[in-house]
Amino acid sequence: MDLQSFCEGIRLIPDARQVLFDFHMDEEVYQLHKQQFYNDRFSFFENVKQSSNYRQLFLYLYVRFAVDAYEEYAVRGIDDQIYFDTFSDIELWCSNCRGDFGEYGIQEYEWLQEHIQLRLFRLGRLQFQPCVFDRELEVEGHKIYKNQIVLNVHIPSGEPLESQQVEESFESARRFFRGITPVFICNSWMLCPNLSEVLQPSSNIMKFQKKFFIYQVDHEARQAEERIFNKVSSDPSEYEEQSSLQRNAKSYLMAGNKLGTGYGIMVS
Structure with missing residues (x-):
């Protein structure tokens, strides 16, 4: 699973996709975020919220976490349709964020972490x-x-x-x-x-x-x-x-x- 295929699968709107593709993060920094998310998600939330563009950062990280989660879906034998349907919530809450705050991103980060952790x-x-x-x-x-x-x-x-x-x-x-x-x-x-x-x-x-x-x-x-x-x-x-x-x-x-x-x- 790659970023482009994921965005197409959840039907993420083009302007929100552009937010993702414009985002640049060193792989080492990404892995540190990912490790913190799985080890101490509350500290992860507080850390990300320190950023001035934290809603866009949550969107970027959650999309990448979801892409990484595809491997576990495959191991469990879960159908791709369920994978994309489940993570289509990212598109929904990204659009809601645009309506509520005037920007594409994620505000419902506590809710969406349940999807990432396959719960x-x-x-x-x-x-x-x-x-x-x-x-x-x-x-x-x-x-x-x-x-x-x-x-x-x-x-x-x-x-x-x-x-x-x-x-x-x-x-x-x-x-x-x-x-x-x-x-x-x-x-x-x-x-x-x-x-x-x-x-x-x-x-x-x-x-x-x-x-x-x-x-x-x-x-x-x-x-x-x-x-x-x-x-x-x-x-x-x-x-x-x-x-x-x-x-x-x-x-x-x-x-x-x-x-x-x-x-x-x-x-x-």
């Missing part, structure tokens, strides 16, 4: 991350134990959450993580039960929510507003109304209601 994989529409469950719980006759390994589900933005694609992702995860009991957990605004007062039961989000048993709700979380309106405001009247979801959510919030996040679990 998270995108399988179709959804991402999956093995993790340790933090409590005991019984769901539909199945007992989930504290410290049991489960699969944390993440929902990348940018595409519809169509039911068929969702089910195909779960089926892919069952095969990919065949050594792990298929217990899926998800913490998302899409699992907030109050969404039933904002969305139709036939919506993709509500169909996704119904797959899970909601075992906890954080009513104070503002993730829903951030995702729906791309910002969080103390005054809901400031929110845009360009979609039916935005219109309904805005009316719901202006009535004094809250949209929090839900914690769900699915056993299959």
Whole structure:
């Protein structure tokens, strides 16, 4: 795997590619960064953030780390499509960085380090991350134990959450993580039960929510507003109304209601 092939594989936009190709770093310096990343990632984060152009530096280093990670993918026999799909998150967050800060780079460096260390994989529409469950719980006759390994589900933005694609992702995860009991957990605004007062039961989000048993709700979380309106405001009247979801959510919030996040679990 080389830099050019990687950028093409994740469909990194040309202006962001130029940032990479304009970046020059001695190989010895790169290896020191890489060693620090794997040995002490928190020190690595702080070290990189000392740079005046740290977002571009994170982009450069993470792309090179991802290129280097291809070898481990090959050793594990993981398909190239999964490799490129997983690291397409770099393109997503690079574009978000442009929107938020006016420059191509990486701000979500803590999140993306999970991909680099092969702790998270995108399988179709959804991402999956093995993790340790933090409590005991019984769901539909199945007992989930504290410290049991489960699969944390993440929902990348940018595409519809169509039911068929969702089910195909779960089926892919069952095969990919065949050594792990298929217990899926998800913490998302899409699992907030109050969404039933904002969305139709036939919506993709509500169909996704119904797959899970909601075992906890954080009513104070503002993730829903951030995702729906791309910002969080103390005054809901400031929110845009360009979609039916935005219109309904805005009316719901202006009535004094809250949209929090839900914690769900699915056993299959």
